[in-house]
Amino acid sequence: xxxxxxxxxxxxxGRPAAPAAKPARPRGLAVSRAxxxxxxxxxxxxxxxxxxxxxxxxLQNWNLLRPGDRDFAGLDNYATVLRDGSFLSxxxxxxxxxxxxxxxxxxxxxxxxxxxDRSFTGQGAARTLMITPFLVMPAAAALVWKxxxxxxxxxxANWALGLVGIPPVAWNTDVPIVTIILVLTWxxxxxxxxxLLAGLQAQTKDVLEAAAVDGAGAVRxxxxxxxxxxxxYVEISVLLASIMLLQVFDPVAIMTRGxxxxxxxxxxxxxxxxxxxxxxxxxAYGVMTVLITIVVATVALRxxxxxxxxxxxxx
Amino acid sequence: MMLTTKVRRKAVPAGFAxxxxxxxxxxxxGAGGGGGGTEEGGTVELTLATVxxxxxxxxxxxxxxxxxxxxxxxxxxxxxxxxxxxxxxTKDVATNGGQYDIVTVGSYEVPIWAENGWLADLTQDLESxxxxxxxxxxxPVRDALTLDDSLYAVPFYGESSMLxxxxxxxxxxxxxxxxxxxxxxxxxxxxxxxxxxxxxICLRGKPGWGEVFAPLTTVVQTFGGTWFDESWDAxxxxxxxxxAVQFYVDLVKDAGEAxxxxxxxxxxxxxxxxxRSAMWVDATVAAGLLEDPESSDVAGKMGYAHxxxxxxxxxxWLWSWNLAVxxxxxxxxxxxxxxxxxTSKEYHELVGNELGWSRVPPGARNSTYExxxxxxxxxxxxxxxxxxxLAVNPEQPGVAPxxxxxxxxxxxxxxxxxxxQVSQDLADVFAGRSELGPVLERAQRLAQEAGDAQK
Numbered sequence: 001x002x003x004x005x006x007x008x009x010x011x012x013x014g015r016p017a018a019p020a021a022k023p024a025r026p027r028g029l030a031v032s033r034a035x036x037x038x039x040x041x042x043x044x045x046x047x048x049x050x051x052x053x054x055x056x057x058x059l060q061n062w063n064l065l066r067p068g069d070r071d072f073a074g075l076d077n078y079a080t081v082l083r084d085g086s087f088l089s090x091x092x093x094x095x096x097x098x099x100x101x102x103x104x105x106x107x108x109x110x111x112x113x114x115x116x117d118r119s120f121t122g123q124g125a126a127r128t129l130m131i132t133p134f135l136v137m138p139a140a141a142a143l144v145w146k147x148x149x150x151x152x153x154x155x156x157a158n159w160a161l162g163l164v165g166i167p168p169v170a171w172n173t174d175v176p177i178v179t180i181i182l183v184l185t186w187x188x189x190x191x192x193x194x195x196l197l198a199g200l201q202a203q204t205k206d207v208l209e210a211a212a213v214d215g216a217g218a219v220r221x222x223x224x225x226x227x228x229x230x231x232x233y234v235e236i237s238v239l240l241a242s243i244m245l246l247q248v249f250d251p252v253a254i255m256t257r258g259x260x261x262x263x264x265x266x267x268x269x270x271x272x273x274x275x276x277x278x279x280x281x282x283x284a285y286g287v288m289t290v291l292i293t294i295v296v297a298t299v300a301l302r303x304x305x306x307x308x309x310x311x312x313x314x315x
Numbered sequence: 316m317m318l319t320t321k322v323r324r325k326a327v328p329a330g331f332a333x334x335x336x337x338x339x340x341x342x343x344x345g346a347g348g349g350g351g352g353t354e355e356g357g358t359v360e361l362t363l364a365t366v367x368x369x370x371x372x373x374x375x376x377x378x379x380x381x382x383x384x385x386x387x388x389x390x391x392x393x394x395x396x397x398x399x400x401x402x403x404x405t406k407d408v409a410t411n412g413g414q415y416d417i418v419t420v421g422s423y424e425v426p427i428w429a430e431n432g433w434l435a436d437l438t439q440d441l442e443s444x445x446x447x448x449x450x451x452x453x454x455p456v457r458d459a460l461t462l463d464d465s466l467y468a469v470p471f472y473g474e475s476s477m478l479x480x481x482x483x484x485x486x487x488x489x490x491x492x493x494x495x496x497x498x499x500x501x502x503x504x505x506x507x508x509x510x511x512x513x514x515x516i517c518l519r520g521k522p523g524w525g526e527v528f529a530p531l532t533t534v535v536q537t538f539g540g541t542w543f544d545e546s547w548d549a550x551x552x553x554x555x556x557x558x559a560v561q562f563y564v565d566l567v568k569d570a571g572e573a574x575x576x577x578x579x580x581x582x583x584x585x586x587x588x589x590x591r592s593a594m595w596v597d598a599t600v601a602a603g604l605l606e607d608p609e610s611s612d613v614a615g616k617m618g619y620a621h622x623x624x625x626x627x628x629x630x631x632w633l634w635s636w637n638l639a640v641x642x643x644x645x646x647x648x649x650x651x652x653x654x655x656x657x658t659s660k661e662y663h664e665l666v667g668n669e670l671g672w673s674r675v676p677p678g679a680r681n682s683t684y685e686x687x688x689x690x691x692x693x694x695x696x697x698x699x700x701x702x703x704x705l706a707v708n709p710e711q712p713g714v715a716p717x718x719x720x721x722x723x724x725x726x727x728x729x730x731x732x733x734x735x736q737v738s739q740d741l742a743d744v745f746a747g748r749s750e751l752g753p754v755l756e757r758a759q760r761l762a763q764e765a766g767d768a769q770k
Binding site: 065067146153170173174176257259260276 | 402408427431572573574576586591728729732735742745746
């Protein structure tokens with residue numbers, strides 16, 4: 001609290017030099033602090049109590065269908081989580097699926113952003129169409145892919161492959177990871193594209209003109225000037241997409257059911273809680289996930305702030 | 316600038332959705348709070364929590380007929396997903412809430428819930444009413460809902476499984492299907508009929524204890540295998556279990572659907588009704604859907620036979636959705652009254668006359684199959700469905716005796732999880748990523764853990 005209001009961070013964020021910024025009158029400060037308390041208390045109640053309850057559950061031996069056998073289990077659930085091996089393999093799957101989807105989305109997003117940055121007739125319409133996949137609900141998208149595109153006998157994907165003489169692929173059975181990455185990439189490419197397009201549009205034309213005058217070709221200009229300019233936009237888009245994709249659930253539940261290395265952490269948690277009905281074990285998985293997320297998020301958020309502060313300094 | 320507003324616009328509906336979801340959740344928890352109360356005029360309000368299946372919606376549509384006959388009883392329906400229903404009832408019973416007066420429960424869970432003391436014993440109420448005719452309910456279904464000689468739920472509708480085949484494709488190939496085929500015959504036919512355009516057979520491969528393991532467990536049983544022996548020792552790595560699963564996987568690979576992991580009931584229904592599969596072993600209720608000319612290209616072209624066997628006489632499974640009265644209800648008498656009405660002969664007549672004979676809940680009462688109009692509406696599959704429903708034996712579906720009642724599942728809380736995990740590993744076998752041996756070794760370990768919990 002104290003640090004928040006008095007560190008130079010606030011000043012750097014460009015708050016107008018209002019009297020509040022000067023800590024001259026401690027009484028006024030006390031009032032403003034007091035005013036913050038209800039909000040702070042609410043957010044503590046809303047975020048921390050469920051977490052504490054989860055920790056409590058994680059120490060219980062509790063199967064929903066055996067209510068009589070509920071008792072204190074100590075750290076048994078955590079031992080199960082670590083011994084079972086599904087946590088680590090799930091973590092691996094999550095990283096693989098998130099990583100590949102984010103990478104592909106960013107690359108494709110960059111390509112489409114560059115294409116859309118040129119002015120042509122129907123640019124607005126094209127942009128709207130390109131954004132659509134991101135606006136489709138994830139469950140609906142997964143169903144469309146399952147039934148219309150990747151269905152093994154009547155789907156469009158196998159029909160298209162058939163045109164070039166490739167035998168039909170049983171997508172969900174034979175290449176489940178590819179299937180999931182395909183759907184996620186389709187969905188998140190527009191997201192990356194939006195952010196990168198904003199970056200491209202923020203680029204001043206003077207620099208590009210100067211480069212042209214100096215005789216740099218299109219490729220050289222792109223690699224030496226545009227790409228470095230886009231760096232921070234890429235960072236933001238990668239970061240935000242990763243945060244969203246880490247929670248991916250719908251396509252896994254609808255298409256592959258966690259088979260063949262597609263059991264992401266959120267699907268694993270769902271399974272322990274709603275199929276296994278092991279409330280205690282599911283809670284332990286949840287707590288472990290939170291711990292790992294905190295570590296990752298701390299690193300990630302630092303990066304994010306670095307990006308923002310660089311942007312601030314640049315201007 | 317324009318771009319940021321676009322991003323925001325996306326964010327707002329998402330926030331709305333989250334808010335709406337939160338509202339819906341709290342609404343769910345709060346709903347039904349009025350149930351259990353008795354109003355001033357002496358009217359009893361019953362709260363019925365049910366899964367959202369079409370037959371249950373029919374029941375809601377017709378409840379006014381019950382309310383007219385019983386002016387002092389009002390029935391409120393709450394439709395939920397299966398998981399939400401379990402959660403809601405668990406909480407209600409655990410906290411002695413008495414929010415729900417009637418619940419729908421699947422046959423897998425009735426004995427488990429009864430064992431936990433969650434369900435009221437209905438034996439006396441039903442047997443004392445001669446008009447209700449409890450013996451008319453299919454005996455195997457009743458057996459599955461009975462624990463220690465007490466009946467804890469009444470079937471609303473039930474099903475077994477059978478073999479459905481496309482007569483046109485069989486005629487073209489010059490093949491005839493016997494009324495009681497063996498799995499070996501079915502496998503031969505499937506391999507003969509399999510071509511580039513038509514799959515020889517459709518069998519569920521989708522992971523899940525209620526998906527692939529519904530048909531697969533019946534195959535295991537008729538091959539002489541079982542999940543557990545009489546002393547709850549796991550038998551998953553036994554030669555019979557292995558042989559059955561290997562047979563199933565090979566059959567699907569050679570002559571089955573292309574993408575087994577995607578394929579469950581709905582997907583097979585789709586394939587068969589479009590004439591893209593020659594055979595299908597699945598729930599008897601599928602026949603009603605295949606014979607509906609509006610949704611199926613093969614209406615009138617299908618033949619039906621008993622589920623294929625190897626060592627047993629019958630190999631059909633047994634499932635029912637049932638009505639039960641939670642122990643915690645404050646309105647037991649009124650609740651039992653409604654349960655009896657909704658599962659009575661009179662209700663079946665009512666559905667037939669009001670909504671159409673094809674919508675009569677099947678597989679619950681023997682007498683339903685004697686109604687002329689129903690026989691006509693379901694001529695293609697009613698007689699065989701009745702035969703199978705009467706013939707299956709949930710107390711010993713396999714070759715050896717088993718310590719639980721139930722066919723395509725093991726009636727223990729751990730089975731959902733066990734079946735689910737093993738079926739996910741089986742997906743790797745379907746895809747050729749792993750061999751069956753190691754998968755069943757791990758399954759044996761998991762099954763033994765579940766079995767040890769019963770000892």
